[in-house]
Amino acid sequence: MEEKHNESAWYWRFLVFGTVALVCVVLILIGICGSDDGDLANIFQEGMLLRSETVFFTVILAILLPVIIIAITLVIVKHGRGFLWIGSKRRKKKTGSDGVRFRALAAIDQDAAAAVTPERVGAVPMLKICEDFRAYAASQLKLYYEVDDIRRFIAGFSVSHLMIMQGLSGTGKTSLATAFGAFLGNPSSVISVQPMWKERADVIGYFNEFTKQFNESALLKRLYEARYSDDICIIVLDEMNIARVEYFFADFLSLMELNPADRCLEMTSDSWEKDPELFENGRFRIPVNVWFIGTANNDDSTFAISDKVYDRAMVMNLDRKAKPFYARSAAGMRLSYTGFCTTVDWAKKSYTMTSRNRRKVGEIDRYLMDNYHITYGNRIRKQMEEYVSVYIACGGTEEDALDDFLVKKVLRKLEGQNPVVIAKAGKGLTLKLSELFGPDAMPLCRSYLHYLCQSVS
Secondary structure, rough: HHHHHHHHHHHHHHHHHHHHHHHHHHHHHHHHHOOOOOOHHHHHHHOOOOOOOOOHHHHHHHHHHHHHHHHHHHHHHHHHHHHHHHHHHHHHHOOOOOOOHHHHHHHHHHHHHHOOOOEEEEEOOOHHHHHHHHHHHHHHHHOOOHHHHHHHHHHHHHHOOEEEEHHHHHOHHHHHHHHHHOOOOOOOOEEOOOOOOOOOOOHHHHEEOOOEEEOHHHHHHHHHEEEEEEEEOOEEOOOHHOOHHHHHHHHHHOOOOOOOOHOOEOOOOOOOOOOOOOOOEEEEEOOOOEEEEEOOOOOOOOOOOHHHHHOOOOOOOOEOOOOOOOOOOOOOOOOEEHHHHHHHHHHHHHHOHHHHHHHHHHHHHHHHHHHOOOOOHHHHHHHHHHHHHHHOOOOOHHHHHHHHHHHHHHHHHHHHHHHHHHHHHHHHHHHHHHHHOOOOOOOHHHHHHHHHHHHHH
């Protein structure tokens, strides 16, 4: 019925067009063939309309032209509907009136139904993960990292699903993140952050009201794919602070604080029948097996990362390149997300902070609060406990883990203070560290405090 209605509409449209064309041509000819004095009333009286053969043929053409137009119109409407409606059909497909507005995600649903699940490795000792990964990066990828850097990376990776890797350009921040994905048999996805990113639509895409299609971003497609597997999925946000992280990544920062079952992105305000299978009333739950690793450079072209982001993320500093070394040949490890979680849980239960170091860290916290009004909350305290446990399981020592954690998560808060306060804090904290841990202990903290004092002098 709809097709017949459209056909009738086109028929009358062209009929009206032909009639108007006929009237216009006749009026033009009347003007051309009119009398010399231009009096329209004398045209037929003086017989000037048909006074020559040229005028005769012109009149015949004027009559035939509209008739031809109408005839062609009728033929097209009757036998050439495909030609007329091809544009409308294409528009129908483009505008999503077929009910599919997430085309890339729908394709992932179809591929997942026929996919074969590869075999994965279960729980593996944390020390073996570190040793094999370092050997794999060196022997297979020609990427060389210090043992301590590998321990810091794996320990930070175990504590938070958001990591920030910062340091000098060319030290291998992005390479480290992509190498770990290759080692696990699930290549990392590198998303280049753009300077104009300001909101979540820049990250996951947006719904186009005109085409009725959702423009799915590469990040959204990677998140959706991760829901169909038990692999560890790594998404690298390259040049993360070239835009304001707390703006474009705000939704993810908030959701990652919730229980995994509650980490849902509001994708659409309604639900269509052909929406992706993993959507629930227009909402999509962020997979638990996804890690975000942001690389950050500190220069004039970037923004400072706020405390809100630093507190939720684990931070790793890469300020130097390791020297090449000989490494045994090592293959990748298809470690599953479930197996990795089992390994992390075992490390947290097997290695814990000693009560003596808890007391020392508590004294540093009180010292910072009393003298500089700086403190940290339960989130950072929990991260510290977990970080120390995994770092020891990776083959490190408890003191080295505390030294690295305090620099990145606690002493960093001094950077926002007045220069006079920073200079005073540097000297006071150095003496406090010597009192609690010994004169030669905590080298990273001492070096950082010395750097702060030099930067304001």
